[in-house]
Amino acid sequence: xxxxxxxxxxxxxxxxxxxxxxxxxxxxxxxxxxxxxxxxxxxxxxxxxxxxxxxxxxxxxxxxxxxxxxxxxxxxxxxxxxxxxxxxxxxxxxxxxxxxxxxxxxxxxxxxxxxxxxxxxxxxxxxxxxxxxxxxxxxxxxxxxxxxxxxxxxxxxxxxxxxxxxxxxxxxxxxxxxxxxxxxxxxxxxxxxxxxxxxxxxxxxxxxxxxxxxxxxxxxxxxxxxxxxxxxxxxxxxxxxxxxxxxxxxxxxxxxxxxxxxxxxxxxxxxxxxxxxxxxxxxxxxxxxxxxxxxxxxxxxxxxxxxxxxxxxxxxxxxxxxxxxxxxxxxxxxxxxxxxxxxxxxxxxxxxxxxxxxxxxxxxxxxxxxxxxxxxxxxxxxxxxxxxxxxxxxxxxxxxxxxxxxxxxxxxxxxxxxxxxxxxxxxxxxxxxxxxxxxxxxxxxxxxxxxxxxxxxxxxxxxxxxxxxxxxxxxxxxxxxxxxxx
Amino acid sequence: xxxxxxxxxxxxxxxxxxxxxxxxxxxxxxxxxxxxxxxxxxxxxxxxxxxxxxxxxxxxxxxxxxxxxxxxxxxxxxxxxxxxxxxxxxxxxxxxxxxxxxxxxxxxxxxxxxxxxxxxxxxxxxxxxxxxxxxxxxxxxxxxxxxxxxxxxxxxxxxxxxxxxxxxxxxxxxxxxxxxxxxxxxxxxxxxxxxxxxxxxxxxxxxxxxxxxxxxxxxxxxxxxxxxxxxxxxxxxxxxxxxxxxxxxxxxxxxxxxxxxxxxxxxxxxxxxxxxxxxxxxxxxxxxxxxxxxxxxxxxxxxxxxxxxxxxxxxxxxxxxxxxxxxxxxxxxxxxxxxxxxxxxxxxxxxxxxxxxxxxxxxx
Numbered sequence: 001x002x003x004x005x006x007x008x009x010x011x012x013x014x015x016x017x018x019x020x021x022x023x024x025x026x027x028x029x030x031x032x033x034x035x036x037x038x039x040x041x042x043x044x045x046x047x048x049x050x051x052x053x054x055x056x057x058x059x060x061x062x063x064x065x066x067x068x069x070x071x072x073x074x075x076x077x078x079x080x081x082x083x084x085x086x087x088x089x090x091x092x093x094x095x096x097x098x099x100x101x102x103x104x105x106x107x108x109x110x111x112x113x114x115x116x117x118x119x120x121x122x123x124x125x126x127x128x129x130x131x132x133x134x135x136x137x138x139x140x141x142x143x144x145x146x147x148x149x150x151x152x153x154x155x156x157x158x159x160x161x162x163x164x165x166x167x168x169x170x171x172x173x174x175x176x177x178x179x180x181x182x183x184x185x186x187x188x189x190x191x192x193x194x195x196x197x198x199x200x201x202x203x204x205x206x207x208x209x210x211x212x213x214x215x216x217x218x219x220x221x222x223x224x225x226x227x228x229x230x231x232x233x234x235x236x237x238x239x240x241x242x243x244x245x246x247x248x249x250x251x252x253x254x255x256x257x258x259x260x261x262x263x264x265x266x267x268x269x270x271x272x273x274x275x276x277x278x279x280x281x282x283x284x285x286x287x288x289x290x291x292x293x294x295x296x297x298x299x300x301x302x303x304x305x306x307x308x309x310x311x312x313x314x315x316x317x318x319x320x321x322x323x324x325x326x327x328x329x330x331x332x333x334x335x336x337x338x339x340x341x342x343x344x345x346x347x348x349x350x351x352x353x354x355x356x357x358x359x360x361x362x363x364x365x366x367x368x369x370x371x372x373x374x375x376x377x378x379x380x381x382x383x384x385x386x387x388x389x390x391x392x393x394x395x396x397x398x399x400x401x402x403x404x405x406x407x408x409x410x411x412x413x414x415x416x417x418x419x420x421x422x423x424x425x426x427x428x429x430x431x432x433x434x435x436x437x438x439x440x441x442x443x444x445x446x447x448x449x450x451x452x453x454x455x456x457x458x459x460x461x462x463x464x465x466x467x468x469x470x471x472x473x474x475x476x477x478x479x480x481x482x483x484x485x486x
Numbered sequence: 487x488x489x490x491x492x493x494x495x496x497x498x499x500x501x502x503x504x505x506x507x508x509x510x511x512x513x514x515x516x517x518x519x520x521x522x523x524x525x526x527x528x529x530x531x532x533x534x535x536x537x538x539x540x541x542x543x544x545x546x547x548x549x550x551x552x553x554x555x556x557x558x559x560x561x562x563x564x565x566x567x568x569x570x571x572x573x574x575x576x577x578x579x580x581x582x583x584x585x586x587x588x589x590x591x592x593x594x595x596x597x598x599x600x601x602x603x604x605x606x607x608x609x610x611x612x613x614x615x616x617x618x619x620x621x622x623x624x625x626x627x628x629x630x631x632x633x634x635x636x637x638x639x640x641x642x643x644x645x646x647x648x649x650x651x652x653x654x655x656x657x658x659x660x661x662x663x664x665x666x667x668x669x670x671x672x673x674x675x676x677x678x679x680x681x682x683x684x685x686x687x688x689x690x691x692x693x694x695x696x697x698x699x700x701x702x703x704x705x706x707x708x709x710x711x712x713x714x715x716x717x718x719x720x721x722x723x724x725x726x727x728x729x730x731x732x733x734x735x736x737x738x739x740x741x742x743x744x745x746x747x748x749x750x751x752x753x754x755x756x757x758x759x760x761x762x763x764x765x766x767x768x769x770x771x772x773x774x775x776x777x778x779x780x781x782x783x784x785x786x787x788x789x790x791x792x793x794x795x796x797x798x799x800x801x802x803x804x805x806x807x808x809x810x811x812x813x814x815x816x817x818x819x820x821x822x823x824x825x826x827x828x829x830x831x832x833x834x835x836x837x838x839x840x841x842x843x844x845x846x847x848x849x850x
Contacts, residue, residue: 058621118590270587270621273614282759285569289753293746300742342688345750345765352746356739363735389706393699399639400695404688407632426688
């Protein structure tokens with residue numbers, strides 16, 4: 001057996017404790033008045049709407065014909081614009097082009113006491129009113145959830161003088177222009193107007209050359225280009241001014257302008273609302289359940305397996321830490337993951353399932369000790385014999401966890417036939433189950449073995465009784481066949 | 487060392503009886519109660535409000551039915567304690583008949599009707615669920631397909647894995663055990679009258695993985711013991727020994743998993759968190775049955791099957807040997823022939839006395 005140095009136990013145990021502590025509580029510092037998060041903890045986890053409270057709604061165009069992809073994009077852009085304008089962060093919007101559905105999920109706003117979810121759903125799905133107005137006078141300026149300023153409610157001439165309505169715009173599309181001399185590509189939004197629109201626009205651009213014509217969706221200004229010349233035809237371009245548009249900005253603006261001319265209304269086919277009160281109660285209950293479950297399993301392991309049980313508890317602590325770290329965005333390479341109630345239940349379930357690796361190994365060590373092996377060889381044989389059993393057992397759970405993620409994920413292999421999922425709460429369960437299995441491998445196998453081998457070299461930990469073996473040395477010689485019936 | 491020597495094969499009729507009884511009870515309940523689908527699967531609408539003061543369900547029902555001209559059933563849940571603040575609240579849940587969804591405007595009308603009926607009380611939205619029937623159905627289909635895919639993949643895994651362990655027969659009984667577990671989880675939903683929802687899919691898939699894991703560990707041990715104990719050992723002894731050896735581990739893991747999920751169930755019930763309970767209760771049952779089906783169903787059935795095969799082979803060997811009076815090496819496979827006297831001719835009775843001598847710590 002390769003000897004593991006004595007201090008390894010303490011180094012590994014300390015690392016596990018450190019990791020678990022930071023993954024639960026995070027590391028935060030102060031930079032002036034701002035709190036800087038260096039490592040994310042449980043407090044930074046994005047909770048699902050079943051915990052935070054929130055709204056999930058599915059919108060479908062009220063049209064018998066299939067909406068085009070561009071029309072769906074446009075409807076999606078409208079919804080996003082409104083969510084950002086309402087300063088709602090953490091929203092999710094999925095568009096299912098095959099089934100003409102837009103699924104929106106957004107949490108309850110933290111500061112809002114009397115949030116009316118019905119109103120919010122109605123507002124999101126209302127037909128967009130796109131207008132081109134003279135000047136850019138607005139009443140309020142706030143910051144949207146994407147960090148950009150939001151200008152709301154036109155006033156003065158901007159309020160009184162509407163140049164174009166959304167239905168006078170036939171189409172808007174992002175286009176690329178390449179400067180022939182420099183070869184630099186710029187993005188613009190190309191507009192095509194209908195007859196009445198072209199006429200009105202020509203008059204307005206003649207009068208307002210050199211001034212601003214602002215573009216509004218509902219009550220919010222989305223762009224304010226300057227008129228460079230009179231536009232006489234039925235097409236024109238909006239460029240991004242001195243800074244220019246990126247491809248994404250151009251396509252986003254085009255989608256929003258198109259929303260004003262969508263030939264259909266959005267209807268709410270399905271929706272769900274959950275109050276934050278119920279959600280927060282559930283979260284507290286789950287936290288309580290997690291602590292109790294961990295204590296019970298830990299107690300069981302220590303009473304039943306003694307020293308290996310204690311080692312198992314340390315490893316299990318690391319596994320729980322890993323589960324939270326994997327959802328909170330603790331690791332820079334893993335994005336944060338929305339944690340729902342079933343997801344939390346998955347973490348607790350994997351506490352129970354996770355000790356399996358430790359149980360298999362500890363049981364094997366115990367068996368080997370009873371056949372009369374020395375402590376060192378029992379530990380090393382126990383490790384060897386149990387690896388494949390652990391591996392096998394985990395493979396089957398990995399298969400089901402992956403399927404759970406594939407089925408309940410927002411977009412997945414089955415979406416093509418059945419449409420995007422309306423519920424994401426099980427998705428999170430699949431993920432925590434999967435992470436639990438990886439944690440089981442990493443901690444239940446790797447760190448457990450390092451710690452067991454290292455601690456077994458201390459004189460106080462030489463007693464076989466501590467490993468479930470016979471306490472009395474004299475009984476060592478008694479032979480038993482393979483642990484079969486005595 | 488404490489070892490188990492439970493005679494799983496000999497007790498098999500008790501286990502089959504237990505399983506069949508549960509299945510029978512489940513089937514009867516299924517006939518009486520029917521299978522309820524959650525609105526997530528069939529479409530429909532359920533609204534839940536918190537309220538202050540006192541309300542009468544009948545008056546609420548009338549007000550709501552008048553507002554939407556649609557049948558509704560009312561469920562009042564008093565003294566729901568919040569796990570966060572300890573505050574106590576009363577909730578009223580309105581379930582609409584039929585599978586049609588409602589619109590946000592409908593919901594506003596419901597709230598208005600409630601407030602008109604009880605001007606003095608304050609109503610607050612707790613949760614709302616309104617699902618379009620066609621979306622519900624496609625979600626249901628998707629879930630069924632998911633379970634089938636999982637089953638297919640696990641079968642492929644079983645086929646690949648059991649080629650080494652116990653051949654197709656062992657694989658077949660592993661699958662049988664899985665079906666047994668799915669049935670048990672399903673009947674849990676039926677007996678407790680919980681509507682099937684996405685929790686059902688999550689639990690079924692998890693239990694499939696969990697139960698198969700157990701089965702593989704046991705069959706792996708059977709293979710190992712076949713090598714150690716030699717080909718002459720009867721299947722009955724081989725399988726009993728293997729199950730007993732892995733029994734500590736099976737039970738310990740099941741106990742730990744059960745402890746964890748039972749805690750969730752107890753805490754969830756204490757605070758009346760329906761979605762948590764609907765997840766934890768069938769999972770608890772699944773953990774128990776996942777361990778049970780492997781140990782008490784798949785193992786003994788495998789022995790019965792192997793014994794039956796032996797019997798057939800010996801008979802065939804005797805028949806072909808008798809007229810020709812010479813051993814036909816092709817017809818009589820040498821290995822099973824040697825093990826036959828104990829396994830087949832004596833039947834299930836004779837081995838009992840033999841193993842009673844061995845198993846002195848028989849559980850009773």
